[in-house]
Amino acid sequence: MYRVSLDNVGARRTCRPLYEKHQATPVATFLDAAEAGVIYSGMVLMRTGADTVGLYDGTSATKLPFGLSALDKNTVINDLDGLNIKPWAVWIGGPDAMFTIDAPAFDDGATWAVPTDGTRQNVYATSLGKLTTVADGAIVAELIEVVSTSQIIIRLLSFTLVIA
Numbered sequence: 001m002y003r004v005s006l007d008n009v010g011a012r013r014t015c016r017p018l019y020e021k022h023q024a025t026p027v028a029t030f031l032d033a034a035e036a037g038v039i040y041s042g043m044v045l046m047r048t049g050a051d052t053v054g055l056y057d058g059t060s061a062t063k064l065p066f067g068l069s070a071l072d073k074n075t076v077i078n079d080l081d082g083l084n085i086k087p088w089a090v091w092i093g094g095p096d097a098m099f100t101i102d103a104p105a106f107d108d109g110a111t112w113a114v115p116t117d118g119t120r121q122n123v124y125a126t127s128l129g130k131l132t133t134v135a136d137g138a139i140v141a142e143l144i145e146v147v148s149t150s151q152i153i154i155r156l157l158s159f160t161l162v163i164a
Contacts, residue, residue: 011077014105015042015068017091017098024093024156026070029053031086037128039073042105044125044140045090053090055129058137065125065140067092068099068156097156098144106131112146123154 017024031039035054044056047066056065070089071079080086091099106112110132115121121143126132131140131154141154 011072012102013042013072013077014040014102015070015091016100018100018153019096019098020091020093022096024091024097024099026089027067027092029088029090031073031080031088033086038075039069039071039129040105041069041072042099042101042131043069043129044131045069045129053088056125056137058125058127058129065138066090069129091156093156094158095155099154099156100147101131101152101154103150104130106152107134108149110134112143112149112152114143114146 030052032048032052032054034048037055039055044065045053045067046056046063048054053066057063067090070091073080091097107126107130112133113121121133122135122139123131123133123141123143124136124138125140126134126136133143139157141156143152144155145153147153
């Protein structure tokens with residue numbers, strides 16, 4: 001069983017599920033040993049092996065997003081601190097799953113606005129796994145609300161499963 005470090009119990013995560021009880025599932029996996037990037041919960045991950053994940057690079061035509069990171073590995077919260085193995089959790093879910101995401105898990109330099117003409121604002125991922133409105137690669141989510149310049153609400157989309 002994975003246990004959160006006592007140092008992290010009261011820390012505020014950058015990804016908080018709003019609708020997840022039957023809409024999203026945290027999948028148990030492992031962080032790729034080669035992953036050296038800074039990870040905030042809510043950043044986009046991709047599968048790098050049978051049971052490993054790493055930050056989604058957003059640039060490869062063959063690699064697809066797997067889900068949102070449920071854990072952190074950064075200067076504020078390090079869920080791997082003191083562990084010999086690298087257990088990880090990834091939020092996956094369908095179109096009913098909604099999450100509140102705080103900066104810096106999304107690109108706060110991008111233009112974030114919910115369209116008022118009935119169209120949808122698609123959310124993608126940058127080459128560093130951060131959520132963005134800049135069209136590049138696969139669509140990850142739909143922007144539901146811009147709460148502030150440092151907080152958004154997204155609706156996680158079902159990722160396309162490609163079987164070769």
